[in-house]
Amino acid sequence: MGRLTHSDINGGCLFAADPEQAFDRQSIFWAPEALSTVLSLRQFGAASDGGQYALDWTSLAAGEFRRGPDGWHGVVALAGASHRLYLPAIPPKGVPLSIELPLDANSDIRLQAAHRFWCAIDGRRLGPSPLALSPQRRRRFVLMMRALDAWLAGHSYREIAEGLFGRERVRGRSWKDHDLRSLTIRLVKNGIALMRGGYRALLRPTSRKK
Template sequence: MDPRLAAGDAEVIWLPSLDPRLVQLVGDTSGLAVITTSDLPVHQVRRADEGAYAKLGLPTGASIALAPADLPADAPLMALVPLDASAPTRLEALAHFWRILLGQSSGPPPGDISPSRRERLAMALRAVDGRQASATRREIAEVIFGPDAVPDGVAFDDHHLRSRTSRLIRDGLAMIAGGYRKLLKP
């Protein structure tokens, strides 16, 4: 990841052990494969110690695959699917990858975060930012929900937005403490 980029512009690629949606490719040992590395419709490649990460498909429905660094350019490919708790998600990711290879409509990536969930996660992080800047719950609620939605005085103490703001702060702190990794799991 390029540290000069804004967070929203940075492309984050996770290790296969953390993101079950990443398709792991290896050289074919069965003799059955018909797709080679040169057949992949790759848009971006990022090289790393563990291999080459290739992004395939449209930006909104892309699939990311990891191939070993020493794989020849015309090597026939197989996908590696570990049989772990994330195997169903890995298989969905492989089907998504396959549809991209065939030029079919691939739809959204498996396990993609819904727009409403994405909005709530952003609000939780904004709430934590406010708390770390020593803002009160009322001030945080006014920024997130708008000043007109937050009641004046003691009416805020029993208002649902105070509870909602507290939950956002709690959930944001949990994400910062490593809970963000749960977003990658099914």
């Protein structure tokens, strides 16, 4: 197990990776202040009086926990969803917990994450993740990443467009004023922006301010 540190650049919690596992099969741990769906749990009171929820941590063995200087970070599967938790210390069995809900720009997202976690514990329907991407945004991000990979490999915008949308659509008209030309350029530029740190915007909801 590696030493945990908080990165001022990406807001992540760094642990030693398992060299025997592919990167996309290992959990990413985020600091609560960086990812609004990470729930900060605290011990609340003493023994439960029956009216409060007290998690049995032995029943969460399927989850992943990492211990760092600031406490415990976990990714726990409950009710078919992954819940991200942070605790300064693992409480004794039977002790109730509270969730910290700071008032900030992401309070609504944190409240939704807390509600989903409570629903999972109570056996209720969870509903969608508060940071879930729509199918349209997912498709666009896939196109961005494919366009970025091709651009980094040295392909021209036209070659990228042919790979993304097919040669027939690209070669059916003049490339100079082709609508796919401007679209491909935007995809590459947006992909570059994501690569250079813009991906962190995915950790927070799109602003709803007018």
